[in-house]
Amino acid sequence: MRAGVRLSLLVLSCLLFLATTPDHEQPLRGYSASSSRSERDWEGKFRALPEPQNLRDYMQRLSARPHHVGSPYDKDNAEWMLAKFKEWGLEASIESFDVLFPTPKARALELVEPSKFTAKLQEPTLALDPTSNQQAEQLPTYNAYSIDGDVTAPLVFVNYGIPEDYEQLDRLGVSVRGAIVIAKYGHSWRGIKPKVAAEHGAVGCLIYSDPNEDGFKQGETFPAGAWRPRDGVQRGSVADDPIYPGDPLTPGVGATKNAKRLELKDAQVITKIPVLPISYGDAEPLLAAITGAVVPRAWRGGLGLTYHIGPGPAKVHLKVKSNWDLKTIYDVIGKIPGTTNADQWIIRGNHHDAWVNGAEDPISGLIAVMEEARAMGELVKAGWKPKRTIIFCAWDAEEPGLIGSTEFAEEHADELKAHAVVYINSDVNGRGFFGAEGSHTLEKFINDVARDVQDPETKLSVWKRAQLRQIGRSDENAGRQEARSRPDLRIGALGSGSDYGAFLQHDGVAALNLGFGGEDGGGIYHSIYDDFYWFTHFSDTDFVYGRALAQLAGTAVMRLADADLLPFEYGNFSDTMQTYVKELKTLAQKSRDEIIERNRELEEGVFAAMTDPRVKSVPPTKEAMPPFLNFAPLDNATESLARASAEYKKALEKATANGGAAILKASLVEANRALAESEHKLTLEEGLPGRPWFKHFVDAPGQYTGYEAKTLPVVREAIEQKQWKEADAGIVVTARVLETEAAHILSVAQKLDAAVR
Numbered sequence: 001m002r003a004g005v006r007l008s009l010l011v012l013s014c015l016l017f018l019a020t021t022p023d024h025e026q027p028l029r030g031y032s033a034s035s036s037r038s039e040r041d042w043e044g045k046f047r048a049l050p051e052p053q054n055l056r057d058y059m060q061r062l063s064a065r066p067h068h069v070g071s072p073y074d075k076d077n078a079e080w081m082l083a084k085f086k087e088w089g090l091e092a093s094i095e096s097f098d099v100l101f102p103t104p105k106a107r108a109l110e111l112v113e114p115s116k117f118t119a120k121l122q123e124p125t126l127a128l129d130p131t132s133n134q135q136a137e138q139l140p141t142y143n144a145y146s147i148d149g150d151v152t153a154p155l156v157f158v159n160y161g162i163p164e165d166y167e168q169l170d171r172l173g174v175s176v177r178g179a180i181v182i183a184k185y186g187h188s189w190r191g192i193k194p195k196v197a198a199e200h201g202a203v204g205c206l207i208y209s210d211p212n213e214d215g216f217k218q219g220e221t222f223p224a225g226a227w228r229p230r231d232g233v234q235r236g237s238v239a240d241d242p243i244y245p246g247d248p249l250t251p252g253v254g255a256t257k258n259a260k261r262l263e264l265k266d267a268q269v270i271t272k273i274p275v276l277p278i279s280y281g282d283a284e285p286l287l288a289a290i291t292g293a294v295v296p297r298a299w300r301g302g303l304g305l306t307y308h309i310g311p312g313p314a315k316v317h318l319k320v321k322s323n324w325d326l327k328t329i330y331d332v333i334g335k336i337p338g339t340t341n342a343d344q345w346i347i348r349g350n351h352h353d354a355w356v357n358g359a360e361d362p363i364s365g366l367i368a369v370m371e372e373a374r375a376m377g378e379l380v381k382a383g384w385k386p387k388r389t390i391i392f393c394a395w396d397a398e399e400p401g402l403i404g405s406t407e408f409a410e411e412h413a414d415e416l417k418a419h420a421v422v423y424i425n426s427d428v429n430g431r432g433f434f435g436a437e438g439s440h441t442l443e444k445f446i447n448d449v450a451r452d453v454q455d456p457e458t459k460l461s462v463w464k465r466a467q468l469r470q471i472g473r474s475d476e477n478a479g480r481q482e483a484r485s486r487p488d489l490r491i492g493a494l495g496s497g498s499d500y501g502a503f504l505q506h507d508g509v510a511a512l513n514l515g516f517g518g519e520d521g522g523g524i525y526h527s528i529y530d531d532f533y534w535f536t537h538f539s540d541t542d543f544v545y546g547r548a549l550a551q552l553a554g555t556a557v558m559r560l561a562d563a564d565l566l567p568f569e570y571g572n573f574s575d576t577m578q579t580y581v582k583e584l585k586t587l588a589q590k591s592r593d594e595i596i597e598r599n600r601e602l603e604e605g606v607f608a609a610m611t612d613p614r615v616k617s618v619p620p621t622k623e624a625m626p627p628f629l630n631f632a633p634l635d636n637a638t639e640s641l642a643r644a645s646a647e648y649k650k651a652l653e654k655a656t657a658n659g660g661a662a663i664l665k666a667s668l669v670e671a672n673r674a675l676a677e678s679e680h681k682l683t684l685e686e687g688l689p690g691r692p693w694f695k696h697f698v699d700a701p702g703q704y705t706g707y708e709a710k711t712l713p714v715v716r717e718a719i720e721q722k723q724w725k726e727a728d729a730g731i732v733v734t735a736r737v738l739e740t741e742a743a744h745i746l747s748v749a750q751k752l753d754a755a756v757r
């Protein structure tokens with residue numbers, strides 16, 4: 001052995017020594033010094049276990065054939081995962097539900113005037129891509145939960161088809177009443193587009209993928225590059241999930257064999273007008289046939305034509321008809337029972353169903369969950385005894401509307417409210433940056449976990465890389481300042497779009513959504529090209545970010561499962577609630593200022609003077625002066641939260657002083673139970689006005705955004721919709737919820753004090 005090598009081995013063993021005996025280190029949050037050392041030891045062993053080759057093998061198997069709800073391979077995958085969970089030592093089973101899942105029976109789209117064109121509605125097989133030819137098993141291109149319909153009408157281009165686009169159309173004097181609208185994908189969840197179109201009197205809706213969004217304007221198209229080819233189509237559900245997600249026939253209850261079901265005609269979430277998604281190949285001749293006013297600059301897409309609004313002379317015939325059958329779905333559940341705190345559950349999940357082969361969505365995230373389960377099975381065999389019960393879930397039927405997880409969360413609502421501590425979700429995973437959204441009471445916790453996981457390409461911690469990116473991306477000094485000095489990165493609120501929804505917003509279980517991304521754009525979402533070939537050429541090709549996700553989420557699960565005291569934290573939470581209240585005040589003021597200014601300009605004749613008299617336009621209407629809102633109840637509530645979180649911090653510091661000798665001896669059953677309940681206090685059984693399925697008063701998906709979260713939603717949406725009375729009432733009820741939370745946090749502090757006294 002050469003001297004140099006010996007020296008570096010010596011250095012290495014010193015480093016190892018330092019790494020395994022971290023006396024200098026702060027104990028993990030919620031741990032005594034001794035339990036923290038043991039936890040760090042087990043977590044270190046865990047993070048060495050996930051293997052990129054395993055991830056690759058799972059993906060190849062799970063995405064080998066189309067596996068949408070009701071397909072043979074969907075069930076086959078579920079059974080394969082069940083066998084794997086069992087092989088790895090988990091107590092595993094499949095839970096089934098019977099849910100409404102429409103599949104296409106007839107689809108037609110043709111231009112009938114001024115010329116004839118019949119849309120292909122078909123994604124072509126590519127010789128390079130070995131699974132793209134599995135046509136017999138592929139679901140055709142369609143939007144699930146579109147109502148059946150057969151309409152012929154003039155076409156109107158409506159940009160993204162969101163409410164502000166219709167305001168603009170009003171100003172241009174264009175009505176969509178009796179028309180079929182054509183909207184671009186993007187800027188909202190797709191189900192919002194037919195909903196808003198129907199509210200404005202349209203009789204049909206087409207949604208297409210413009211090359212500006214995810215096609216050739218972004219990069220080379222598949223198979224030369226990652227982006228959407230000419231005939232690629234985004235499938236997807238258009239049910240009105242912001243009213244309630246899950247099975248449309250069984251809102252609020254599990255879709256078991258004998259569940260009481262609504263009649264199809266009474267299911268509120270089915271669209272009011274027929275909808276069909278199309279490629280830009282099929283959209284181009286339709287758009288080219290529309291005349292009328294040229295679109296506003298911001299509405300232009302990426303096709304080589306002048307975009308017009310219409311209506312007409314393009315007239316299209318649209319026909320959509322579905323089989324409205326119930327399909328059996330298969331949730332795969334695997335448990336590692338806890339030891340001392342078995343009645344507290346840490347739940348980890350991802351969906352397994354896809355629109356077609358779904359290598360990226362969802363298999364890229366699911367394989368990490370599977371590798372976590374395998375690795376934890378190994379640790380159990382090596383003597384690891386988690387305090388709390390760990391439950392791994394592979395959900396079915398996420399794509400049609402978060403159905404597998406929602407039915408589970410509805411069926412087991414009472415147990416989950418009593419036992420579930422945290423639900424950790426993933427969905428699509430790719431190359432790039434660590435991302436987390438979720439309950440702000442877990443913000444500090446997940447920041448700490450992210451500091452312990454290494455980014456596979458830069459070798460920085462995933463936390464450090466995300467922090468540096470935030471500094472680099474902030475275009476304001478204040479943002480850079482905060483990214484440099486705030487100890488924790490802020491995590492975003494959860495809106496909707498994956499399986500955390502029912503846990504958080506219906507059952508009040510604290511939740512996180514974790515993943516990597518930002519460096520692997522592409523345009524194969526919900527098409528036949530989202531497959532193993534695409535993923536292994538254009539995304540996390542060596543599966544190292546899959547491994548990083550397994551390390552990150554697995555560490556989080558273990559740390560929650562083993563903690564002496566659950567690591568919820570209320571300082572960042574109360575700070576964030578203050579930020580939200582500030583945002584609401586700004587929003588109300590801005591809305592008021594805009595109305596005052598517009599009314600003044602109307603009186604001055606500004607609009608009449610500015611518009612081209614030869615171009616048709618309609619001035620905005622004068623609006624009533626909005627009243628000032630009374631934010632005092634929310635100010636008082638956030639003040640109470642700040643005081644309560646300071647009290648809890650004091651109690652925790654006392655309990656964990658001197659290596660946490662006090663928490664080692666104390667019975668923390670009461671304190672832990674109260675900590676687990678704190679998210680539930682943010683819910684009210686009556687639910688949000690107009691959509692009682694959603695019970696969380698801090699976080700909900702927007703009624704007109706779908707994916708995007710609306711925080712303090714009752715107040716925010718009332719202000720956005722200029723419903724001032726509702727906004728004032730919303731302030732009172734939201735403040736009451738936050739006051740209840742503050743009182744609860746104080747009681748947790750007292751319980752902890754009493755336990756360690």
Ligand SMILES: [Zn+2]
Nearest residue numbers: 361362427428
């Ligand atoms: Zn997904």
